[in-house]
Amino acid sequence: MGSLETMRAMVLDGPGRPLREARLPIPGPGPGQTLIRVRACGVCRTDLHLLDGEVALTDPPRVLGHQIVGEVVAGDRPGQGPAGGLVGVPWLGWTCGVCEYCTSGRENLCPRARFTGKDIDGGMAEYTLADARYCFGLPAGLEPIQAAPLLCAGLIGYRALRMCGDAQTLGLYGFGAAAHILAQVAVWQGRRVFAFTRAGDEAAQRFALDLGAVWAGASEDAPPEQLQASILFAPVGDLVPGALRATAPGGTVVCGGIHMSDIPSFPYELLWHERSLRSVANLTRRDGVELLELAPQVPVRSTVTRYELAEAGRALEDLRAGAFTGAAVIVP
Numbered sequence: 001m002g003s004l005e006t007m008r009a010m011v012l013d014g015p016g017r018p019l020r021e022a023r024l025p026i027p028g029p030g031p032g033q034t035l036i037r038v039r040a041c042g043v044c045r046t047d048l049h050l051l052d053g054e055v056a057l058t059d060p061p062r063v064l065g066h067q068i069v070g071e072v073v074a075g076d077r078p079g080q081g082p083a084g085g086l087v088g089v090p091w092l093g094w095t096c097g098v099c100e101y102c103t104s105g106r107e108n109l110c111p112r113a114r115f116t117g118k119d120i121d122g123g124m125a126e127y128t129l130a131d132a133r134y135c136f137g138l139p140a141g142l143e144p145i146q147a148a149p150l151l152c153a154g155l156i157g158y159r160a161l162r163m164c165g166d167a168q169t170l171g172l173y174g175f176g177a178a179a180h181i182l183a184q185v186a187v188w189q190g191r192r193v194f195a196f197t198r199a200g201d202e203a204a205q206r207f208a209l210d211l212g213a214v215w216a217g218a219s220e221d222a223p224p225e226q227l228q229a230s231i232l233f234a235p236v237g238d239l240v241p242g243a244l245r246a247t248a249p250g251g252t253v254v255c256g257g258i259h260m261s262d263i264p265s266f267p268y269e270l271l272w273h274e275r276s277l278r279s280v281a282n283l284t285r286r287d288g289v290e291l292l293e294l295a296p297q298v299p300v301r302s303t304v305t306r307y308e309l310a311e312a313g314r315a316l317e318d319l320r321a322g323a324f325t326g327a328a329v330i331v332p
């Protein structure tokens with residue numbers, strides 16, 4: 001592929017700036033890299049945090065997008081999952097491989113980790129380059145727009161679900177892309193799901209009930225019974241005390257986002273009785289392999305709103321406004 005060939009990409013010049021459509025050279029794969037023609041790229045709340053400067057962007061201008069599905073056109077095959085079909089590129093783009101985290105199954109915490117669409121150009125483009133060792137071969141039969149939301153919303157959600165242990169009653173705060181995938185997995189596992197949405201968001205509450213939740217209500221509401229675990233996908237620290245209040249003794253509240261507004265102070269009795277409050281950061285490749293094997297068994301069906309590449313900025317503002325249910329996916 002000649003270096004004179006170019007591609008369309010959506011780049012971010014810095015916090016507070018609108019996404020800009022650009023023509024960039026199609027990158028050539030170096031050793032261990034995969035050149036992928038992008039078929040679909042999911043939109044994530046982390047992209048909004050990058051846009052707003054709540055999560056720092058490395059060396060802009062940067063191509064956003066870290067839920068990438070496409071075809072290998074040059075370079076190495078993906079390091080994980082089945083070979084031969086579509087490939088997926090997740091948020092975790094590179095780790096050092098030698099630190100205490102990388103060598104103890106916690107590469108998600110590697111202090112030198114590099115992330116797709118933040119430290120490395122991502123998938124809001126016609127082509128993208130990835131380190132093959134961090135890419136996943138995808139199960140046969142999965143459509144690109146169906147697979148894309150699994151790669152962050154699904155994966156980090158799945159890691160958060162693992163932190164909930166065998167909780168049989170599970171609260172999900174913020175019923176967006178991640179929760180709508182997780183609810184399907186949790187119901188399939190035999191758990192009872194309680195969905196919390198913005199007050200008055202009846203569309204999201206109906207959506208949650210349609211996906212098998214046993215109860216749906218406002219985030220400020222008390223659920224009809226105590227929950228053994230909850231995951232907060234809404235980046236709203238004010239929800240934490242209420243989530244702890246809804247949690248049974250010994251239960252866990254997991255904060256699933258990369259950024260959250262400040263958590264207000266709360267009485268110790270909300271934490272007392274061995275309740276845990278914790279966060280989940282990023283993903284390991286093991287999380288990815290597990291979820292991508294499990295998703296076709298459920299089977300997970302993502303509810304997707306589709307956008308053209310040039311509409312990426314609008315997709316992000318629609319996400320901010322809660323203008324769609326489920327996940328937004330860009331199709332270049």
Ligand SMILES: [Zn+2]
Nearest residue numbers: 096099102110
């Ligand atoms: Zn490391």
Ligand SMILES: [Zn+2]
Nearest residue numbers: 044046152153
């Ligand atoms: Zn994400």
